Amino acid sequence: MRKLLLIMFAMVFVVSSCKLDESEDGDTGTDTGTGTTTTTMKITSPNGGESFSEGSSTEIKWTSNATTLLRIQFSYDNGASWYLVADSLVNSGVYSWFPLPTTISNQCKLRVATISGTAADETDQNFSITKSNSQSITLLSPIGGESWEAGSNQQIKWFSIGVDSLIIQYTPNNGITWSNVGKVVKNTGIFFWEPVPNTPSTLAKIRLLDADDSSPVVESPKVFEILPEPKIKVKAPNGGEVLVSGSDKMIEWESENIENVKIAYTLNNGFEWIPIIDKYPSTGFYEWKNIPIANSKLCKIRVYDAKDSEPWDVSDNVFSITNQTTQAITITSPDGGEAWEGGSSHAITWNSSGIKRVKLEYTLNNGLTWNQLVNDFENNGSYQWSIPDIFSSQCKIKVSDSEDAEPSDESNGVFTISQVPTLDLISPDGNENLIAGAPVDIIWTSKGIDNIKIEFTEKNGITESDWFTLVESTPAGVGKYSTSFTRASDLYRVRISDAKDGSPRDVSSSTFRVTQKPTIVVISPNGGENWLVGSPYDITWQANNIEKIRIEISVNGGKNYVNIDSNLVNNGYYRWTVDPAKINFNSDLCKVRISEFIASDPTSKRAVDETDTYFSIHKKEVEKLIRVTAPNGGENFGYNEFNEIIWASVNVDFVKIEYTINNGQNWVTIIDKYPSTGRYDWNPVDLPSSLARVRITDYFDPSVRDESDNYFNLTKKLPSVKIISPMQLQQLDVNTQTDISFICTEDIVKVGIYSSIDNGVTWNLVTYQNTPADIQHTFKWIPTQQTEMGRIRIDGYLSIDPNIVGASDTSDRFIVK
Numbered sequence: 001m002r003k004l005l006l007i008m009f010a011m012v013f014v015v016s017s018c019k020l021d022e023s024e025d026g027d028t029g030t031d032t033g034t035g036t037t038t039t040t041m042k043i044t045s046p047n048g049g050e051s052f053s054e055g056s057s058t059e060i061k062w063t064s065n066a067t068t069l070l071r072i073q074f075s076y077d078n079g080a081s082w083y084l085v086a087d088s089l090v091n092s093g094v095y096s097w098f099p100l101p102t103t104i105s106n107q108c109k110l111r112v113a114t115i116s117g118t119a120a121d122e123t124d125q126n127f128s129i130t131k132s133n134s135q136s137i138t139l140l141s142p143i144g145g146e147s148w149e150a151g152s153n154q155q156i157k158w159f160s161i162g163v164d165s166l167i168i169q170y171t172p173n174n175g176i177t178w179s180n181v182g183k184v185v186k187n188t189g190i191f192f193w194e195p196v197p198n199t200p201s202t203l204a205k206i207r208l209l210d211a212d213d214s215s216p217v218v219e220s221p222k223v224f225e226i227l228p229e230p231k232i233k234v235k236a237p238n239g240g241e242v243l244v245s246g247s248d249k250m251i252e253w254e255s256e257n258i259e260n261v262k263i264a265y266t267l268n269n270g271f272e273w274i275p276i277i278d279k280y281p282s283t284g285f286y287e288w289k290n291i292p293i294a295n296s297k298l299c300k301i302r303v304y305d306a307k308d309s310e311p312w313d314v315s316d317n318v319f320s321i322t323n324q325t326t327q328a329i330t331i332t333s334p335d336g337g338e339a340w341e342g343g344s345s346h347a348i349t350w351n352s353s354g355i356k357r358v359k360l361e362y363t364l365n366n367g368l369t370w371n372q373l374v375n376d377f378e379n380n381g382s383y384q385w386s387i388p389d390i391f392s393s394q395c396k397i398k399v400s401d402s403e404d405a406e407p408s409d410e411s412n413g414v415f416t417i418s419q420v421p422t423l424d425l426i427s428p429d430g431n432e433n434l435i436a437g438a439p440v441d442i443i444w445t446s447k448g449i450d451n452i453k454i455e456f457t458e459k460n461g462i463t464e465s466d467w468f469t470l471v472e473s474t475p476a477g478v479g480k481y482s483t484s485f486t487r488a489s490d491l492y493r494v495r496i497s498d499a500k501d502g503s504p505r506d507v508s509s510s511t512f513r514v515t516q517k518p519t520i521v522v523i524s525p526n527g528g529e530n531w532l533v534g535s536p537y538d539i540t541w542q543a544n545n546i547e548k549i550r551i552e553i554s555v556n557g558g559k560n561y562v563n564i565d566s567n568l569v570n571n572g573y574y575r576w577t578v579d580p581a582k583i584n585f586n587s588d589l590c591k592v593r594i595s596e597f598i599a600s601d602p603t604s605k606r607a608v609d610e611t612d613t614y615f616s617i618h619k620k621e622v623e624k625l626i627r628v629t630a631p632n633g634g635e636n637f638g639y640n641e642f643n644e645i646i647w648a649s650v651n652v653d654f655v656k657i658e659y660t661i662n663n664g665q666n667w668v669t670i671i672d673k674y675p676s677t678g679r680y681d682w683n684p685v686d687l688p689s690s691l692a693r694v695r696i697t698d699y700f701d702p703s704v705r706d707e708s709d710n711y712f713n714l715t716k717k718l719p720s721v722k723i724i725s726p727m728q729l730q731q732l733d734v735n736t737q738t739d740i741s742f743i744c745t746e747d748i749v750k751v752g753i754y755s756s757i758d759n760g761v762t763w764n765l766v767t768y769q770n771t772p773a774d775i776q777h778t779f780k781w782i783p784t785q786q787t788e789m790g791r792i793r794i795d796g797y798l799s800i801d802p803n804i805v806g807a808s809d810t811s812d813r814f815i816v817k
Helices: 002-024
Strands: 041-045 051-053 058-064 070-075 083-089 094-097 105-114 120-122 127-130 136-141 147-149 154-161 165-171 190-193 201-210 217-219 224-227 231-236 242-244 249-256 260-266 274-281 285-288 296-305 312-314 319-322 328-333 339-341 345-353 357-363 371-378 382-386 392-401 408-410 415-418 422-427 433-435 440-447 451-457 467-475 480-483 489-498 505-507 512-515 519-524 530-532 536-544 548-554 562-569 573-577 587-596 608-610 615-618 625-630 636-638 643-650 654-660 668-675 679-682 689-698 705-707 712-715 721-725 738-744 748-756 764-770 776-781 787-798 805-810 814-816
Touching: 041 105, 058 105, 083 094, 136 201, 136 217, 154 165, 154 201, 231 296, 242 345, 249 260, 249 296, 274 285, 328 392, 328 408, 345 357, 345 392, 371 382, 422 489, 422 505, 440 451, 440 489, 467 480, 519 587, 519 608, 530 643, 536 548, 536 587, 562 573, 587 625, 615 625, 615 643, 625 689, 643 654, 643 689, 654 679, 668 679, 721 787, 721 805, 738 748, 738 787, 748 776, 748 805, 764 776
Parallel strands: 041 120, 051 127, 147 224, 231 312, 242 319, 339 415, 433 512, 530 615, 625 705, 636 712
Antiparallel strands: 041 058, 058 094, 070 083, 070 105, 105 120, 105 127, 136 154, 154 190, 165 201, 201 217, 201 224, 231 249, 249 285, 260 274, 260 296, 296 312, 296 319, 328 345, 345 382, 357 371, 357 392, 392 408, 392 415, 422 440, 440 480, 451 467, 451 489, 489 505, 489 512, 519 536, 536 573, 548 562, 548 587, 587 608, 587 615, 625 643, 643 679, 654 668, 654 689, 689 705, 689 712, 721 738, 738 776, 748 764, 748 787, 787 805, 787 814
16 A cells, blocks of 8 residues: 555656646647647746856846746755745746845756746756855845834844844934944844833934944934833722722823723732723723622722733722722822912812712811812712912812711812912002102012012113113012112103013003102301391202292201291292391301292102201391300311311401310410311311310400310221212213222221122122222222112221221112113
8 A cells, every 4th residue: 555655656746747847848839639828937047057146136037928926936956945036926027136145056046937836947057156255234124214112022134245243233313322232143134123122212223233343334224213112000090999880980091102002900809800991092091981790809900002912000909899888988189289279270089989979168277167169069070170369278178978978088188279470560650750869669469479570661661671670589478669760751660570480560550750859959058157137148059850949047056947938939049138036146056948848748858958067146236256166065086187177256357276185274276377267177186085175266355265065086097998989879881991989098908899789788899909008099890780779888908907897888879771
């Protein structure tokens, strides 16, 4: 039997070989027995004797009348084994073969056959594939545009010539840096990259290098994408919940780079999993309706990638499903620590079981009192709350069964409700009339704002560059900021805004006016004059921005004033005959006061000035009189300083001036004969005393004299610094050189000069400067910042110890524009 089978197999093989030989010979024609046309196939190139380099290309050509698809195969061992070159080809008669294999052989053959096997042909003779003298690598994949997931397995493919082993590298940043994918790999043309690293990038490339000498080298011509590694995290139910059979529950999860998910649940802590849904878009939410009838405390949810079940995640802890009527409520939000803004809308959420309708309440005082939100609300686990515009950091929510208030739950901790920020400028809001340099209060109301920024404009604020910052940040709750405006303009406005982010803001509804400050300077009498009762005298002054004035007189050193005249036109001149009704006795303590007169506000003191020092008014019958008015007790006169001796006199032409330092035991002449002008500049001697007096005597009649009523002090001159400029409200130009001028005593050998742009709150050192014996000094300074609150401070250091500040002076406020 076995022998019979072998004979039959041999006969079949012979017959088949004969048929194949007939086809392979490429003979065409008609079957003489049947008259039907046979399928023919004839390879024309290569057909034997050719020699090709590995990795090169050539065209395979044939002739055939086949109407079916063709297959091309290759053999490098004279037909002992065949390998596929191309499959399912249309019979075009030609195929571009690239690249030729890297198998070196002179026993190569090609076969072209119909897929149905009706016709085939092989090359008549062997051809050769020889080793190439050059090296090359061609990357086939990835070449750009691919999207590979981190953690997935991918194939890196290439073709090479003359290369034995390769190094494979990748870059996530388009070639800035490269990292090895693995160890040196054999040149197989394919590498399984598993897993793709979790380095998400849209600028990834692959690079191949010859392991021997790094040449040749090739990289992806374009970038491809490495997507983030897919992730899933179950959020709810996540442990501890109690779900009631037949109810609904929102299953929640977070995912990354997942298109669809599959969801399942377990009743036995993962021993078995029961599908809920096999494929659902990974939106992060799925409503699990009609929870199955079960009683288990070992339930969990599993969510995983619907494509290949990886990745996946399950509930962190078990929850319960019960078909028993168990009532429970657990608030999930807000549960403490939240910060919600009044006027916004937030969801109050809770988990519950066995409850149909609920009551919701809130507290602003940590539960001392409760306010009802809704009394009979369908228990769907969520309520959208429009939050009231209030402020409290002691807020809680309470949810209870609306039927009997049991069970109930409240937030575990307090949360905060903040008010909607509002800002309302009250004053100045438009049409006010303010005086330059006069105090003005900026007043506002606010809610929900910690600090405000205050700005002003003198040009109606048409462009943003017209606005200047008055203060960057000041507490909003104060509601008031005191300042003054220094320049005249009819187009002032104020703007206030949240110092944090500029919103909300409010601006004066219309412009207000700032006019120059009204000023009055009394010119005469201004001290030392001698007037007689009943005689006419000129009262003169200089006044600006004033229409009407009032004139008053005091005969007791300014303690009380009586009216001379009022509602006078401001012409700078008034002739007054000393009225006996105002004064009919002798006084050396007279002063004149001139003030602005406003009929609608008779007590206004917007502008006022008085004589600098006393003058005298006496009855006409007085023949001669001298009255010392300064020093007259209590003054401090310093050594090496010019101090004024002041007196009043009647009918005295020349005086003698003396001083004592021992209460009159001895008198020392200051000047023997001096015109009785009422003033004399005296530089005292260096003899300190607390018992000093001055005596003034009629040079021609020594019986007419007067002396200081009380002692004054003679002191050594103290170290001092006095700033001369910049002066009060002086306007300087930013980035333009200006002078800082000051005087100091000779015992100041060095000064430190400081500047401030915030009215002296903070100081910045400008320079240190030595001060030689000159009395006045000047420093060239360039202010670099605009400010309405500029000041200069100068600290003087003593010659006895240059590290000790012996004197200091601060300038009045000035402006830098």
